[in-house]
């Protein structure tokens with residue numbers, strides 16, 4: 383299974399009320415194309431989805447905030463995950479789409495294959511961590527996404543996927559429009 387398919391599957395569990403922050407590059411383009419709009423689609427600003435998601439979750443405590451991030455982005459902003467573990471914001475969830483590469487810029491390898499995401503994130507204080515390797519398993523169990531979206535606790539879902547072979551167009555909104563559209567939703 384590929385990252386784009388995971389994002390399309392996630393859509394089946396959303397109500398449309400969730401606030402979604404997606405990491406720059408392919409992940410944001412997929413979120414723009416496959417999830418309810420408007421959301422926070424990061425452009426250029428690599429490494430920031432988790433810290434922006436945390437800020438949003440703190441400022442909007444009644445809303446569910448879902449961060450969707452590539453592994454390259456997650457690892458670049460890793461120090462912000464320590465703050466997430468400390469803050470224990472129950473309305474925040476982080477979905478890591480791990481294709482072991484910087485796929486957007488030409489599939490250079492990340493260090494993901496050497497990491498144990500579950501242990502790493504638990505060590506940072508996030509107790510609820512689920513992991514699935516969709517390069518081995520054909521189907522994602524529906525329970526996993528159901529729990530991820532609906533259980534009221536801080537969660538990380540780490541999904542290993544194959545590299546996408548679809549190339550979506552850039553998001554047609556300027557970053558200022560992205561901000562304004564999100565603020566006015």
Ligand SMILES: Cc1ncc(C[n+]2csc(CCOP(=O)(O)OP(=O)(O)O)c2C)c(N)n1
Nearest residue numbers: 407408426428452453454455483484485486
């Ligand atoms: C600071 C910085 N370095 C590099 C880039 C170029 N860049 C844009 S997207 C991307 C890859 C992101 O990788 P990942 O989060 O794993 O997502 P994927 O592309 O695999 O979907 C890179 C290196 C950037 N925008 N900012």
